[in-house]
Amino acid sequence: MPMVEAAGTLEVSIWRGGAEGAMQRYQVPARGNQTVLDIVTHIQRELDxxxxxxxxxxxxxxxxxxxxxxxRARWTCRTHASRVIGADGRLGLRPLANLPVIRDLATDMAPFFDKWARARGRFQPKDAPDGAVPQEFHVxxxxxxxxxxxxxxxxxIGCGVCHASCDVVAWNPDYLGPAALNRAWTLVNDVRDGARQERMExxxxxxxxxxxxxxxxxxxxxxxxxxxxxxxxGLKRSLFWDTLLGRRA
Known part of the structure; x- marks a missing residue:
C-alpha cells in the first residue's frame, strides 16, 4: 500500500541516552494513518x-x-499518532517505565522476567519429577x-506494558508486578500443575x-x-482460604 502524502510535520521528542540522558526533538512528516512505530522507524532510517x-x-x-x-505505556505498532498527539501538537516518547534503560527507547527486560521466575511462573507437571515428561495427558x-x-x-505475552503502568512497581521495585502474578494465578488454576504450594508461598x-x-x-x-x-x-482469596483452612505452614 503506498504511503499517503505528507500533510505538514510533527514535532517528536525522544529520550536519548541511558539512565542519564535527555529528550531530543525531531521534525517528522505527518502522514495519514501513521503509527507511532512508523514515526520512530522514519527517524531511525532517515534522520538518526x-x-x-x-x-x-x-x-x-x-x-x-x-x-x-x-x-502512557503502549504498543507503538497499534497506536495511531493522530489519536495520541497532545493538545500542544507534540509527541513524546520514552522507554518503558520501571525498567533499567539500556539506551534510548530500549529497556533491559531481565528484571521483568526474573520476577516471573520468582513467582514460580514455570509449569511443573503434577505427575512427573521436575523436568521430566508426564506419561499421560491430563484431561x-x-x-x-x-x-x-x-x-x-x-x-x-510478556510485553511489559502492565509492569510499566504499575504504581506499586514504581514505589517498590521488588514487587513481583501484574504480569508475574497473572502468570502465577494461571498456573494455580491449572489442574495439571504440581507446584501449587511452592507458588503460593x-x-x-x-x-x-x-x-x-x-x-x-x-x-x-x-x-x-x-x-x-x-x-x-484471586491469589489474595486463595491465600486467605489456605491460611484459614491450615493449608499453609
Missing part, C-alpha cells in the same frame, strides 16, 4: 541511524515495540471453573500479591484486554 529501539512483528503480536507514549474439562480461570490470563511475601493496591492500571492498559487485577485478587 543511532536511535535504539525494539520491534519485531509490526502487527500487534509480539509486544516488543512497547514504550511510553506521552506518558481438563473446558467448562470447569479452573479451566476458565486459567484461560482468562493465558494470552499474556512465592506470591505471599511482602513483594507479592498483598502489595497490590488495586488501582487497576494494569487492567486498563493491557493491550490484550487481560485482567491482571482480577488474577491478583
Amino acid at each position: 541511524p543511532s536511535l535504539a529501539y525494539r520491534f519485531a512483528c509490526r502487527v500487534g503480536m509480539c509486544g516488543s515495540c512497547a514504550m511510553m507514549v506521552n506518558g 481438563v474439562p473446558p467448562a470447569s471453573k479452573q479451566r476458565r480461570e486459567a484461560d482468562a490470563g493465558i494470552e499474556c 512465592a506470591v505471599a511475601g511482602d513483594a507479592g500479591c498483598h502489595s497490590c493496591h488495586s488501582t487497576q492500571s494494569c487492567t486498563e492498559r493491557c493491550p490484550k484486554q487481560l485482567d491482571p487485577s482480577a488474577a491478583i485478587a
